[in-house]
Amino acid sequence: MKFTDIDYWEEVLITITRNKTRSILTAFGIFWGIFMLVALIGGGNGLQQMMSRNFAGFATNSCFVISRQTSEPYKGFRKGRQWDLENNDVTTLRSRIPDIEDITPNLFRWGSNIVRGEKKGTFVARGIYPSYDRIEKQTMLYGRFINDVDISEKRKVCTIGTRIYETLFKKGQDPCGQYIRVDGIYYQVVGVCSGVSNINIGGSSEEMASIPFTTMQQAYNFGKTVHIICLTAKHGVAVSSLEPKIQELIKYNHLISPKDPQAVMVLNMEEMFKMVDSLFTGIRMLVWLVGLGTLLAGAIGVSNIMMVTVRERTVEIGIRRAIGARPREIMQQILAESMVLTAIAGLTGISFAVLILQVAEVGVTASGTVAYFQVSFWTAIGMALLLLSLGLFAGLAPAYRAMSIKPIDAMRDE
Known part of the structure; x- marks a missing residue:
């Protein structure tokens, strides 16, 4: 056989x-x-x-720096002191840590009233730099994203998320060039964007009106305050290796105890991935x-x-x-x-x-x-x-x- x-x-x-x-x-x-x-x-x-x-679309080598109450007294300051990140923190981190690839500050205004004609809704206003697109990729459905000219000239322009677009405009209508009122201030819509990622930093990108950082800092009288500092590490550099340097520099700038474990929160996205x-x-x-x-x-x-x-x-x-x-x-x-x-x-x-x-x-x-x-x-x-x-x-x-x-x-x- x-x-x-x-x-x-x-x-x-x-x-x-x-x-x-x-x-x-x-x-x-x-x-x-x-x-x-x-x-x-x-x-x-x-x-x-x-x-x-x-x-998807979120930088895997990124981290976010957030200020929290101090947990230890230091140099005459009491325990539980409130403090804020500032513009000079961004400058210090950029100049003192060469392994940082991109760094950008963010501002937020939760519960902002956004109005167009008789239509309105409560959403989030966000102040950003154009470089934020390299941390959280934005998909443009209409128009463009915030650019460097908007920042330098403090233009009153904004991009809106898809939920805001659906609330204020008719389906299929091009909103670019139209004006909306955010907390009583008129802004020209230059684009509609949708975040690719489902990770929410400060809220869902679909429910945010993004304004040039310099414009928002002036419009809301935030002074030098920064709510979140977003940054990415250079290729081949672990974000965890930057954390001690970031905390050391920021604590030094704001007279925070070097041993304080909670005053500077660093959200390491690389570790989460x-x-x-x-x-x-x-x-x-x-x-x-x-x-x-x-x-x-x-x-x-x-x-x-x-x-x-x-x-x-x-x-x-x-x-x-x-x-x-x-x-x-x-x-x-x-x-x-x-x-x-x-x-x-x-x-x-x-x-x-x-x-x-x-x-x-x-x-x-x-x-x-x-x-x-x-x-x-x-x-x-x-x-x-x-x-x-x-x-x-x-x-x-x-x-x-x-x-x-x-x-x-x-x-x-x-």
């Missing part, structure tokens, strides 16, 4: 289907194991994409551990049931040996039966898992979130090769048992 003979494979299939109940029980372990593995991998990929889209990456790495390891463990259990089940099958076919195998079948041919047939049964069960499991993942993907996409709950082509190829390997592994012990059967022993068994 040869593996290329059609009659040979027909005989293998007839042998497998001879006892349907046992074949189904044998295949179920492999089916469930490969289904679990593919479904978990595809589901994990989809969840990771959904999570990654929340961070690393935590998310570590989380999904752990999930992938767990998925493979559970899936491969289930597959191995299924392969052991196949091996055990094949051993029972060989035991029941002792007479048949003995007769075949008596009429001239060689041990190698007996071994080939048992291995072929094991591999075919494993392959059929495994491919059915893969197909069913892909179907379930496709249904999940359609459901998630219908809700407005784009994610692909699928496994890659090469992962599927690897699964197929894994199935063949498991089939070979599961059939080895039964095949050696069948190969060792002698005709005289088979007759005695009868």
Whole structure:
């Protein structure tokens, strides 16, 4: 017998289907194991994409500096003192820490009344520099973003988020050149922007009116006050290595105790991204551990049931040996039966898992979130090769048992 003979494979299939109940029980372990593995991998990929889209467009090597109450008295100042970041903090950090790539201050005015004609709403006014776009990428739906001329000339212009646009303007209307009133001051709309990321610094970008930093500082009489300092590290420099330098310089500027643990808050986005990456790495390891463990259990089940099958076919195998079948041919047939049964069960499991993942993907996409709950082509190829390997592994012990059967022993068994 040869593996290329059609009659040979027909005989293998007839042998497998001879006892349907046992074949189904044998295949179920492999089916469930490969289904679990593919479904978990595809589901994990989809969840990771959904999570990654929340961070899309946000600089992964960024951090945000915020002032908080002091927790220790220092040089005559009492504990619990309120203090503010200032313009000169930005200048000091830029000049004293060469590893900073971009640095920009932000101002916020929460609960701002924004009005156009008879339409109005309560949103957030934000003062920014053009360089903020390199920290949180903005998608322009209309017009342009704040530029350097707006900053230098303190222009009364603004960009608005999509929620503000939907509240004040008709759908499809170009708002550029139109005027809106923010807290009683008129600003010309130069663009409509939408943040790519779902990370909210000071509020959702969709509900913000962005004004040139210099204009807002003057309009609201903020003086030299800065609410948040945003910065990014140069390529290859860890943000965590900049934190001690940032805190040291700012504490020195504002007469804060060097040992004060809470006065200067540094929100390290790089560490948050690393935590998310570590989380999904752990999930992938767990998925493979559970899936491969289930597959191995299924392969052991196949091996055990094949051993029972060989035991029941002792007479048949003995007769075949008596009429001239060689041990190698007996071994080939048992291995072929094991591999075919494993392959059929495994491919059915893969197909069913892909179907379930496709249904999940359609459901998630219908809700407005784009994610692909699928496994890659090469992962599927690897699964197929894994199935063949498991089939070979599961059939080895039964095949050696069948190969060792002698005709005289088979007759005695009868």
